[in-house]
Amino acid sequence: MPRIQIITIILSVLLLIFIVRLIIKGRLREEYAIVWIFSTLFLVLFSFWRQGFETISHFLQVYDPPNLIFTAAIAAILIYLLHLSVVVSKLQEQNKRLTQELANMRAKQQSSEKQNAA
Amino acid sequence: MQQKIAVIIPAYNEESAIEAVIASVNSLNSSASENRYIPLVINDCSKDRTGELIDKADCIAVHLAVNLGIGGAVQTGFLFALENGFDYVIQIDGDGQHPPQYIPLMLQELKAKNLDVIIGSRFLTNEGFQSTLARRMGINYFHHLNKWLVGVSIKDSTSGMRMLNRKALEIVSEYYPDEYPEPEAIVLYAVNNLNIGEFPVQMNERQGGVSSINTAGSVYYMFKVTLAIFFTYLRLKSKK
Numbered sequence: 001m002p003r004i005q006i007i008t009i010i011l012s013v014l015l016l017i018f019i020v021r022l023i024i025k026g027r028l029r030e031e032y033a034i035v036w037i038f039s040t041l042f043l044v045l046f047s048f049w050r051q052g053f054e055t056i057s058h059f060l061q062v063y064d065p066p067n068l069i070f071t072a073a074i075a076a077i078l079i080y081l082l083h084l085s086v087v088v089s090k091l092q093e094q095n096k097r098l099t100q101e102l103a104n105m106r107a108k109q110q111s112s113e114k115q116n117a118a
Numbered sequence: 119m120q121q122k123i124a125v126i127i128p129a130y131n132e133e134s135a136i137e138a139v140i141a142s143v144n145s146l147n148s149s150a151s152e153n154r155y156i157p158l159v160i161n162d163c164s165k166d167r168t169g170e171l172i173d174k175a176d177c178i179a180v181h182l183a184v185n186l187g188i189g190g191a192v193q194t195g196f197l198f199a200l201e202n203g204f205d206y207v208i209q210i211d212g213d214g215q216h217p218p219q220y221i222p223l224m225l226q227e228l229k230a231k232n233l234d235v236i237i238g239s240r241f242l243t244n245e246g247f248q249s250t251l252a253r254r255m256g257i258n259y260f261h262h263l264n265k266w267l268v269g270v271s272i273k274d275s276t277s278g279m280r281m282l283n284r285k286a287l288e289i290v291s292e293y294y295p296d297e298y299p300e301p302e303a304i305v306l307y308a309v310n311n312l313n314i315g316e317f318p319v320q321m322n323e324r325q326g327g328v329s330s331i332n333t334a335g336s337v338y339y340m341f342k343v344t345l346a347i348f349f350t351y352l353r354l355k356s357k358k
Binding site (some may be wrong): 095096099100101102103104106107108110111 | 180186
């Protein structure tokens with residue numbers, strides 16, 4: 001087994017352990033973790049099964065197997081980034097609504113206190 | 119019957135002008151007017167003494183815990199007015215640009231013409247502060263964009279002085295743009311079939327504070343608002 005393969009296996013297994021630990025500790029929500037678990041499993045799988053990329057590249061008629069890795073990885077990253085933007089937009093909207101509700105509750109309380117004092 | 123009108127004043131770092139604006143709104147009540155005009159100041163996380171000043175002033179002070187920007191701040195006022203039984207709302211700037219003495223006149227016109235929204239306009243009589251040429255060109259661009267898209271001609275498309283009845287209030291409480299909301303809101307009113315009118319107002323130059331739109335920001339402003347207008351139009355149209 002070539003050295004780079006051993007290094008890759010160790011790194012991808014470590015990454016998988018790290019992600020599982022984050023979920024157990026509650027620092028990463030499961031719905032966002034699914035993508036990470038799958039991509040890490042993917043890394044682990046192909047670090048063991050070296051011929052896999054060549055087989056798949058050959059099947060898809062990709063001339064140079066590394067190109068397939070780059071294309072697939074960039075596509076996956078872009079889609080995940082889009083997903084994160086959606087999450088952030090939702091959070092921002094919820095944050096706005098919370099802020100408005102809180103501010104109005106406080107203002108109502110304050111103005112009724114003012115009236116009672118007068 | 120006495121009617122309650124919330125005068126929504128979004129304020130971000132307006133310590134130099136805010137007290138005078140609140141006082142002039144309150145002075146509308148001094149005469150034997152049948153309506154009550156209540157200043158509703160939304161302090162959008164000001165870094166100066168605005169928050170302190172409005173707590174002492176005769177108004178309803180609403181303090182946002184995080185900075186929401188002009189749209190989110192104004193919408194806070196809409197929600198407050200809707201939940202607390204106000205009959206009308208009018209939004210004016212916290213920097214003294216919009217003279218409150220026009221408010222009762224705008225209300226009269228709104229009722230007389232059976233409008234849902236009435237917008238204070240500098241460009242009907244072209245009197246008072248007219249802004250710079252570059253800004254007038256921008257305002258005119260949004261005027262024509264809205265006219266072309268929804269067939270509504272509002273000359274002062276970026277005017278922040280606008281009065282709404284409860285029908286319109288319910289719509290803007292549901293959705294209101296966050297950033298630079300004025301031109302986009304016109305599309306929002308129009309697609310919801312609200313009756314929109316304009317009323318001639320002589321505005322002042324700002325008495326304090328800084329504009330939220332600087333020269334570098336104006337290109338972003340034009341682009342962002344144009345995009346937002348199209349998307350709002352498409353979203354609302356597809357819902358119907």
